[in-house]
Each structure stands twice: as C-alpha cells, then as structure tokens.
Amino acid sequence: MSVLLDIQNLRIQFPGVDVPAVSGLDLQISAGETLALVGESGSGKSVSALAALRLLPKSAAVSGSITLAGVDMLTAPEALLRDVRGTKAAIIFQEPMTALNPLHTVERQVGETLQQKYRLTGPTLRARIIELLSEVGIDAPETRLASFPHQLSGGQRQRVMIAAALAGDPDLLIADEPTTALDVTLQVQILALLKALQTKRGMGLLLITHDLNVVRRMADRVIVMQRGLAVEEGTAAGVMQHPQHAYTQALIAAEPSGAPAPVPADADSVLEARDVKVWFPIKKGVLRRTVGYLKGVDGISLSLKAGETLGVVGESGSGKSTLGYALIGLLAAQGVISIADVDLSRLSGRALRPHRRHFQIVFQDPYGALNPRLAVGDLIGEGLDLHKLEPTAAGRDAKIVAVMREVGLDPEMRHRYPHEFSGGQRQRIAIARALILQPRIIVLDEPTSALDRSVQAQVIALLRDLQAKHGIAYVFISHDLAVVRAMSHRILVMRHGKIVEEGSAEAIFTNPQASYTRLLLEASKA
Amino acid sequence: MVKISPLTRRRWHTFRRNRRGYVSTLIFALLFALTLFAEVIANDRPIIVKSDAGLFFPIVTSYAETDFGGDFPTEPDYRDPYFAELVKEKNGWMIWPLIPFAFDTVSKDLGGQAPSKPDGQHWLGTDDQARDVLARLIYGFRISVLFGLCLTAISAVIGVGVGAIQGYYGGWIDLGLQRFIEVWGGLPTLYLLIILAAVVTPNFWWLLGLMALFSWMALEGVVRAEVLRVRNFDYVRAARALGASDGIILIRHVLPNAMVATVTFLPFLMNSSISVLTSLDFLGFGLPPGSPSLGELLAQGKNNIQAPWLGITGFIVLASLLTLLVFMGEAVRDAFDPRRDQR
Secondary structure, rough: OOOEEEEEEEEEEOOOOOOOOEEEEEEEEEOOEEEEOOOOOOOOOHHHHHHHOOOOOOOOOEEEEEOOOOOEOOOOOOHHHHHHHHHOEEEEOOOOOHOOOOOOHHHHHHHHHHHEEEEEOHHHHHHHHHHHHHHHHOOOOHHOOOOOOOHHHHHHHHHHHHHHHHHOOOOEEEEEEEEEEEEEHHHHHHHHHHHHHHHOOOOEEEEEEOOOOHHHOOOOEEEEEEOOOOEEEEEHHHHHHOOOOOHHHHHHHHHOOOOOOOOOOOEEEEEEEEEEEEEEEEOOOOOOOEEEEEEEEEEEEEEOOOOOOEEEEEOOOOOOHHHHHHOOOOOOOOOEEOOOOOHHHHHHHHHHHHHHHHHHOEEEEEEEEOOOOOOHHHHHHHHHHHHOOOOHHHHHHHHHHHHHOOOOOOOHHHHOOOOOOOHHHHHHHHHHHOOOOOOOOEEEOOOOOOOHHHHHHHHHHHHHHHHHHOOOOEEEEEEHHHHHHHHHEEEEEOOOOOEEEEHHHHHOOOOOOOOOHHHHHHHOOO | OOOOOOHHHHHHHHHHOOHHHHHHHHHHHHHHHHOOOOOEEEEEOEEEEEEEEEEOOOOOOOHHHHOOOOOOOOOOOOOOOOHHHHHHHOEEEEOOEOOOOOOOOEEEOOOOOOOOOOOOOOOOOOOOEEEEEHHHHHHHHHHHHHHHHHHHHHHHHHHHHHHOOOOOOHHHHHHHHHHHHHHHHHHHHHHHHHHHHHHOOOOOOHHHHHHHHHHOOHHHHHHHOOOOHHHOOOOHHHHHOOOOHHHHHHHHHHHHHHHHHHHHHHHHHHHHHHHHHHHHHHHHHOOOOOOOOHHHHHHHHHHHOOOHHHHHHHHHHHHHHHHHHHHHHHHHHHHHHOOHHHH
C-alpha cells in the first residue's frame, strides 16, 4: 500500500510560548487505513493535522518534513498547496456550525470545490452536488440545495461538511473531532458514515479524537500523544487491550466508573417541584402577538433528598439545562418549586435573593463561568460578600482558604487570575464558589463535558466526596451516560421538555423501559 | 488591590511594542504637558521682576504701576520700554517667558502691516490683528485638547451608562431608548449651535454642553453591543445564582468586561471632538471672538491667502495633532486585541 501522508520529526513552536506545541512527531498513513490520533486537549493533535495541510498561521515555526502524496508540504509554493488541499487531502472540523459559511447555501458550500477543481458548471455541477449529498446520506438532497446552515440539524450540517470535503475526491480525509459536538445517537450515525465512505473510496482516514470509544470502533492503528510527543503507537486493538505507556493506561483507566455513596435512609427532602413549565412565547407580526409557545420544559415534577443525586439525561434541545435553570430561579417558570419548604415560584426577584445561597449552580464551560477580571479569591468569596456572611476580612480569607483546600486547590493561588488555571482547576474554582455558601442543592450543568477524561474522573470523585461529606443534593445534567451513571442515584430521561423515563440509576441502565432510553444506551455503548 | 493584573501588564507591553503609537503618545503627552503651562511659555508679562521695590510675580498676581515705583495706580504695560527702564532704574531685572506675547497681545511695533511674516521676534509671524501666531497656537492647542478631553469624558460617561442600561435590560427599555436615539441623532447639531449663538454668547462650557448632548451616541452603540454579548456569559448567570443584584452584576461583572471596545474607541472619539470644535471655530460658531483656537487660525489663513504662514501653520499643527491621536488609538487597539499576541 502506498503511503499517503508521511510526517517525519515534526516540530511546531508558536511565538511567545515556551513549550513547543509538537516536538518530534512521526506519522504515516496508507490508503484505506484509519489512523487515530488520541490525546487530551493541548497535546498537539489538531495542530499536527493542520500542519499537514499547511493551514497553521505563518508565525508558527514548523520544522521536520511533511510529504503528502509526494508533495513536500513545507516547501511547496502556495499555488501547489491549493491544488493539493481538497484533492489530495481534505479536512472536516469539529463544529459544523462555524465551519460552514452561514451565508452560503448547501449548494454553494459543496459546489465550491467542484467549480474550482473540476470547472463544473450548470446542470453537471448540480447533478454532482446532489450525488455527493446522497452519498453522505442526506434525504431528498434536491430539496436541501437552497438551505442555509442554520436551517439544517447538527447531524445534517456535519454531513454537508463531509460532502464538501469529499467534493475534491481526496485520497486522505482528516477528521478533527468529527463527532464531539454531536449528540450520542448522531455520533454513531456519522462514524458509521465515515467508515462506509472510507471503505467505498479506499481513502486514508486520519481521525483526531479524545474519545477512546471512537478509537475502538474506528481505528486500525492509533498514536497516543501527550504534550506534543507520541508516547505510544500500535494497532488499535493492541493499544486498547495492553497499553504500555503509563499515560495511555491512565487514559483508559480514566473512563468514569464507580457509584455515589448511598443516600441516608432518614434524609430530608430538600427539593420538591410539581408540574414545572417553562414556555417561551413565539411572537410574530408587527404587534408581536404571541402565536404559540416553545415548550422548553413541559410539566415536570421531581423531588430530591439531601445527599441524593438526580441525573437528568437527554440530547441537546431536550430541555434539561432549561429545567436546571428553572429549578434555581434563573428562568421564570410556572408550577411549584419549593426548596427547603420555601416556595420559590411565589417570590419576586428581590425577595428570592437572600434564599439563593441555598441553591447554587456549576456550569459546563469553566472558561465562560469565571469573570476573567477578578482574582480567584474574590471570585470564590463573592457569595460571602453578597450575603454578608463574613464581615471581617480575616474571616473571609480563612473561609476562602478552607474551601480552596477542600476542592483541592492550593490556597496560595487565590491572588491569581482565572486564565492562569487549567480547565479542571477552573471547574474546581467554580465548585468552590458554589460550595462556600454551604448550599443544600447544587445544579451541575454538564460540569465535566468540557474536560478531558482524566480530569473528568477527578472532578467526579471530588463531587462525590463533597456530597458524602456535606449531604448536598445534586441535580446532575449531562448527555454523557457513563458520567451520569458514576454520579447518580436516580435518573430522569428527558426528551422535548417531557419526562420519558424515570427511575433508579440501576434500573435505567440494566432494564430500560422506554425505547428512547434504549436507543441512548446503545449509542453510548458503541 | 494595587497589584497590576497580568492581563494589564501584557496589554501595556503590547502597547509599548507598537513603537509608532508609543512614541506618538509620548510626544502628545509632552506637548499637552507643555501647553498646560502656556502662561509661563508665552505671556506678555514677565515671570519674575526683581528690583529695589521688591520681588514680583506678574504672571500670578496683578500689580499696580506704583508698586514698581511708577506713577499710575493702574496695571503697567510690562512690554512698554518705559516699564523696562523703570525696573532698570531701581537696579532690577526681569525674566521673560520664552515667547513674550500672550494669545491676545497686539504688537504695535510691527515693521509693516499685519499679518507680518515670520521673523526673529515673531517666530511664526503674526495674524491679521498683529497677534503672535506661535503664542496663539500654544493656547489654541491647549484649549482644543482640553475641550476634546472633557467632551470625550462626558460622552464616555453618558454613552457607557445608557449603553449598559440598554444592553443589560433589553426589551422595552432597549427598544424605547433606541428609538429615542434615532430621533435624537437626526437633530441637526449645526443649526442648534447657530440658534444658541443667537440667544447666548457661546463660550467653552456652552459648546461643551451642547456637543455632549449629541456626541455620547457614538459610544452608546458599541457599549450596548458589548453588554448584550457579555450578559449572556455564564459568569453573569453565576453571579445571579449567587444572589447578586442587577447593579452589582453590571458594575462588577458586565461593565469591566465590556470596556475593551470603549477604551479602544476613546482616542478616536477625542479626535472627532477636536475636529468638531475646530470646524465650529472655522465657521465662526465656536468660541467667542478673540479666543485662541486652531479653527480660528485656519479661518485667518483662508481670509489672508497672501499670508500663507497662517494657513500652513494651522494645517500642520492640526494634522499632526490628529495623526498623533490616531496612532495612539491604533496602539491602544492593538493592546486590547487578544489575538495580537498569537500572530
């Protein structure tokens, strides 16, 4: 088999960064082969792929050799590079919403390459576009030609991206986290599509991912990267079953496991919600009359005891985050929500404020959840100031230090700013900010999905410890079933704002009743 | 909180790395600092007079001629040769400013007709009322920059306030204010100034007030957009969940993070403030007659084409001032651009 892409001793350094992004990577892909590049964020896997097509900014210092289909990519002139990109190798990105031009129709997105490379026009161009769209599994492609990206679903967008990448008939397809932004059921479909296309066209596939399930399912060979270095290389099955390097072992072991501490039998009920509804009015016309409602949450009842975790599972758009926001009064909701016997739904914004210390929230994105202009100590202490819990500076400082120790942060770091911390540390800061108020309930809105697997496991362990120690009740919102299983006592499966299934974690995972739950479970096991 | 955040330090570093902008800032700061002491640099009174009659500071206090041993109980004409002799008689001396003319000093001893050409006495010549151009320039520069600073500061306060309220609350408040701004922005400022000139004598403060009524809108849109963006961040939601009131959220979390666009905009806003005052002065609707101003100098240049030093001087000074500010603005923009470091 011919080698499509040959990378020797690749080194990449960005200006102003001391540590090289990639330091000495060797990589070969042959036709028809799938190579997975695995590693946590910042390990240099995406950067290497971009370098293979010379798509990095000019300021990046790249050395070594990259040969793609016989072309030396590091010295080739720009005109030759343009020929190579698209026809020899094409790339699909993680987030199809931003990778597609929002102002171009599907026809233009896919047709662009065809026009430039093959000079197709008129009916032949259109016929080829339709052919490509049906190849990637878009139903009734004729009707989709005039659609804009925002009119497509996430899965359809990713399919259009793939069609656009295939337009130049590339020998090598680089897929940079192609399914990370998609729901689990869609992930399975897209991966199956990629596999089928590869077999049919005999393409090489360079798959960049952090998800070991994807590796198991797709890859022939795998390279594990850590801090810009390939630490392990081998067949996918071999590496997965007998990892040699400590880092690979840690990655595989970091799959979430275990179960939360059992709820004490005599635990008090802390949250009682009946028939909660969050309807967003849809307004139309000049007079903005309400013509209908978007039912974000449509009549959900639930209860929660101290020390208990309720996992809320569903795909994006199922209303699980909306429910979380409604429960702690961040969104106006109808119905009865009482926390510790105080009916929140009857309180106005101002009257609600003193009660807020009893229910806190931790968000998904640890980068967006911390004000970049406040030192970490001030971020964590903000709740104390707002509720005037610690009038003296010394007492405030002592509490901040204590809570930082509790979440596993060095208290010496309290004068630093959020950008100096890693994702996992930031999530600990966010947890500390909630914890310092000694809340009864914490809503955890996908707290681990922006984190690498190994960090995820640490955060889950931390959350379980804190629960056992303080008897906090969690509402744990996630689409990641493995994480939910490791955290939850009871699980609530949501779809279109309604409860599909509800029960103990054990029952849901071993004996799911609703067909939708079964579908989710199968997809996550794949 | 004396500690400078690393972000601020990085921005300062980027700012300094833009050589052109950094040097422009230094030059501008130097010029502004110098012109702040215009009275000491260009004045028709000596800085210090020392004679047997005592020690005098005519720039600071006004004295009568009798104080110096003269005849009249009125303020002396310090530039009169008679006064110099008077001091000499009393074994005294005096220190004159570098330019012995104030902006309104009329030179009666010009060789020819005003406006006179640049010479040893009047380095940049005189205008058509025999006043020293350099002295007027120094005072005019100061008043332009001060006007620009004041107008920018006022516009920033109002613009940020209104923009923040609009962006944060949205809905009907936003809609109402937005419509108001559209109407308000359509009012013809120049006609209002002409009407004002008919009712009162427009001075510095009148002009400042009237211009401030309109110039804040330049910033309002930028701040509104920034606040709209920032208010949806999770840390704002987290602050609400912590129990923070709207006011605290705005001041502590939203505004500081929405300030980047504002700060970047300020040098350019100051630029336009200065041009507005200059054009008003040029048209004759600006500062009261006799005031030193760049616009008035340009108008003189236009009316006295036979005296090109007037127009050329005005043009060079105004162009340099505006260019300095644009370079400063560019450096500030670079400093606040987060992607700058990565390129």
